[in-house]
Amino acid sequence: MPESVRVAITGLGAVSSVGIGVREFTDSIWEGRSGTSTVTGFDVSGFPHQKAAEVTDFDPRAVLRTLDADDWGRSGQMAAAAARQAAADAGLGERELSELRTGSVMGTTSGESTVMQTLCEQWVADGLKSLDPALIRQAPASQIANAVNTELGLRGEALTVPTACSASNYALGYAYDMVRTGEVDGMFAGGADAVNRHTHAGFHRLGALAEDTCRPFDANRSGILTGEGGAALYLEPLDRALARGAHVYAEVLGYGVNCDAAHMVHPDPGSISECVRSAHASAGLTPDQVDYICAHGTGTPTNDATEVEAVRAVFGDRPPPISSIKSMIGHTMGAASGFGAVICCMAIQENMLPPTANVTEVDPRLGPGLDCVPGRARPARVDIVQNHGFAFGGNNVITMLGRVT
Numbered sequence: 001m002p003e004s005v006r007v008a009i010t011g012l013g014a015v016s017s018v019g020i021g022v023r024e025f026t027d028s029i030w031e032g033r034s035g036t037s038t039v040t041g042f043d044v045s046g047f048p049h050q051k052a053a054e055v056t057d058f059d060p061r062a063v064l065r066t067l068d069a070d071d072w073g074r075s076g077q078m079a080a081a082a083a084r085q086a087a088a089d090a091g092l093g094e095r096e097l098s099e100l101r102t103g104s105v106m107g108t109t110s111g112e113s114t115v116m117q118t119l120c121e122q123w124v125a126d127g128l129k130s131l132d133p134a135l136i137r138q139a140p141a142s143q144i145a146n147a148v149n150t151e152l153g154l155r156g157e158a159l160t161v162p163t164a165c166s167a168s169n170y171a172l173g174y175a176y177d178m179v180r181t182g183e184v185d186g187m188f189a190g191g192a193d194a195v196n197r198h199t200h201a202g203f204h205r206l207g208a209l210a211e212d213t214c215r216p217f218d219a220n221r222s223g224i225l226t227g228e229g230g231a232a233l234y235l236e237p238l239d240r241a242l243a244r245g246a247h248v249y250a251e252v253l254g255y256g257v258n259c260d261a262a263h264m265v266h267p268d269p270g271s272i273s274e275c276v277r278s279a280h281a282s283a284g285l286t287p288d289q290v291d292y293i294c295a296h297g298t299g300t301p302t303n304d305a306t307e308v309e310a311v312r313a314v315f316g317d318r319p320p321p322i323s324s325i326k327s328m329i330g331h332t333m334g335a336a337s338g339f340g341a342v343i344c345c346m347a348i349q350e351n352m353l354p355p356t357a358n359v360t361e362v363d364p365r366l367g368p369g370l371d372c373v374p375g376r377a378r379p380a381r382v383d384i385v386q387n388h389g390f391a392f393g394g395n396n397v398i399t400m401l402g403r404v405t
Contacts, residue, residue: 011090053330078230103156107167111141227330254282297324337389
C-alpha cells in the first residue's frame with residue numbers, strides 16, 4: 001500500500017464524566033455541562049481542594065462483552081469500553097475484527113493508577129507480603145492496550161504510550177502512520193486514565209489545582225481539576241471505509257511532534273509554535289485554513305498564557321476560535337487529546353464550535369480578538385481542526401483533522 005493512502009476516522013467511543021457514549025458526551029459538551037463533583041475514589045478529607053471530574057455512572061459490565069471486569073484495572077476497563085463503542089460505531093463485528101490486521105495504541109499518564117493506589121495502601125498497612133497477587137497482575141500500564149485487544153479479539157499490536165498529557169495525540173499519530181503505510185488494516189487509538197490520589201496530590205503540591213471550577217482563558221482562572229475517562233477512535237484507509245459504506249467522521253491530515261525538555265513543568269511557547277508549524281507542514285496546510293483549535297487549555301495561568309502566545313506566533317493577531325473542553329471534563333491526563341480528537345470529529349460532523357465553559361471574563365492579558373467560545377457551543381462551518389496535546393517535559397503533539405471532500 002503506498003504512502004499516499006488517506007486515513008479516515010470511522011468509529012468513536014467515549015467514557016467521560018459528562019456522558020457514556022459519543023452522543024451523550026457530545027451533547028453535554030455542546031451544552032457546556034460540567035462533570036465535576038466531590039471525589040469518591042479516595043479519601044480527600046486532608047485536601048483543601050476536593051473536586052474532580054470522575055465518571056460516576058460507569059458500569060463496565062454494561063459495555064464489555066469479553067473482559068471480566070474484575071480481572072482488569074479501571075483505566076483498562078474504560079479504554080476497552082471506549083474501544084468497544086468505537087468498533088460498534090465503525091460497523092465492525094466480531095468476524096471483521098478477527099479477519100483484519102488491526103491493533104490498538106492507547107495513551108496514559110498514570111497507567112493503572114487505582115490499582116497501584118490499592119497496592120501501596122496494602123504495602124503500607126501490612127507489608128510487602130500482603131499484596132494481592134490479582135492486583136499485581138493488573139498493575140502494568142501495558143494492560144490498558146492489552147484490555148482493548150482482549151476485549152475486541154484483535155490480532156495486531158497492543159501498545160500503551162505513557163507520554164502523559166499528550167499521549168493520546170502520540171497514539172493518534174502512531175496509528176495514522178501504521179494505517180497510511182499499509183502495515184495494518186486499521187488501528188484503535190486513544191487513551192485512558194483514572195482519578196487517583198497521587199495525581200491529585202501532585203498537582204496540589206504544584207499549586208495547580210482549582211478549588212471547584214476549571215475556567216480556562218478566564219481572567220480569574222486558578223488551575224486544573226483532575227479528571228478521568230477513556231477515549232477511542234478507529235482509523236482505517238479512506239478508500240476501504242468508503243468501499244464498505246462506513247460513516248467517515250474526519251480524515252487525519254497529519255501531525256507534529258517535538259520534545260524540548262526545556263523545563264520539567266513549564267511549557268515553552270517557541271517549542272509549541274514550532275510544533276504547530278510542523279503539524280501544518282505534515283498536513284499540507286497553511287494557518288488561514290484552520291477553522292478551530294481544540295486547546296490543551298488546562299486553566300492554569302501559565303499554560304493558557306503560553307498556549308495563546310504560541311498560537312499567536314503562528315496565526316497572528318486573529319487566531320481561529322480556540323476552546324478547552326477541560327472546562328467540563330477536567331484534565332483527563334493521557335486521555336485528554338483523545339477526547340479532544342473525538343470532539344473535533346463531532347465539530348466537523350455537526351458544524352459546531354465546542355465551548356469553553358465557566359468563562360465570565362476573558363483574560364485581557366491574553367490579547368485582543370481571542371475567541372474562546374465561552375459558555376455553550378455555537379454553529380459554524382468547521383472543515384479543518386487543530387488538536388493540541390502538551391505534557392510535562394515539553395512533550396508536544398498536535399494532530400490535524402479535516403472534513404473528507
